[in-house]
Amino acid sequence: DGGITQSPKYLFRKEGQNVTLSCEQNLNHDAMYWYRQDPGQGLRLIYYSQIVNDFQKGDIAEGYSVSREKKESFPLTVTSAQKNPTAFYLCASRPIDSNYGYTFGSGTRLTVV
Amino acid sequence: AQSVTQLGSHVSVSEGALVLLRCNYSSSVPPYLFWYVQYPNQGLQLLLKYTSAATLVKGINGFEAEFKKSETSFHLTKPSAHMSDAAEYFCAVSEAKGGSEKLVFGKGMKLTVNP
Numbered sequence: 001d002g003g004i005t006q007s008p009k010y011l012f013r014k015e016g017q018n019v020t021l022s023c024e025q026n027l028n029h030d031a032m033y034w035y036r037q038d039p040g041q042g043l044r045l046i047y048y049s050q051i052v053n054d055f056q057k058g059d060i061a062e063g064y065s066v067s068r069e070k071k072e073s074f075p076l077t078v079t080s081a082q083k084n085p086t087a088f089y090l091c092a093s094r095p096i097d098s099n100y101g102y103t104f105g106s107g108t109r110l111t112v113v
Numbered sequence: 114a115q116s117v118t119q120l121g122s123h124v125s126v127s128e129g130a131l132v133l134l135r136c137n138y139s140s141s142v143p144p145y146l147f148w149y150v151q152y153p154n155q156g157l158q159l160l161l162k163y164t165s166a167a168t169l170v171k172g173i174n175g176f177e178a179e180f181k182k183s184e185t186s187f188h189l190t191k192p193s194a195h196m197s198d199a200a201e202y203f204c205a206v207s208e209a210k211g212g213s214e215k216l217v218f219g220k221g222m223k224l225t226v227n228p
Contacts, residue, residue, distance in 0.1 A: 107155065
């Protein structure tokens with residue numbers, strides 16, 4: 001079955017450490033997105049990519065970095081510069097020429113202690 | 114920039130009662146609008162979408178939404194709530210700028226269904 005896989009489901013890290021969240025899709029979608037979810041704040045866009053080797057900052061990119069070396073993969077690194085990294089992170093994708101909405105992964109819950 | 118507003122953060126209904134979740138949007142162009150549902154610790158699942166065809170949109174699980182341009186609204190309804198409808202619901206608008214496109218979400222509405 002096609003879909004988006006985010007791993008791991010739960011992640012714990014010590015403060016000051018960088019951590020990378022994985023997002024892989026086998027839907028042959030061109031565009032991929034990372035959102036951060038905090039209680040009562042909805043989803044906020046971190047980074048997005050329309051094509052391989054190109055990506056744009058979203059609304060809350062500070063303290064995060066991404067890469068898009070392959071069409072199917074869009075990893076997110078949470079750096080030590082991110083002030084409040086504890087959150088639920090969601091990856092999504094969509095075909096480039098479609099308004100059919102996004103397909104979401106099941107999320108990674110990051111806790112920094 | 115496009116935006117959506119979901120007033121309030123929680124709504125509680127009895128099983129079998131009408132579900133009404135409100136969403137108002139702000140857009141300078143005809144919008145594409147979406148409703149998503151999220152169950153605890155899971156990703157988002159598309160309920161329904163409006164893409165400038167019929168103004169009354171039917172989705173999964175018995176939900177529907179009506180696009181009203183005059184009211185800039187896209188409220189989600191279900192005639193009879195079921196316990197399994199308890200979840201968080203997000204309204205979203207598609208924003209296109211400079212050749213790229215992204216979804217802008219409301220803050221979400223948590224639906225509780227009482228027996």
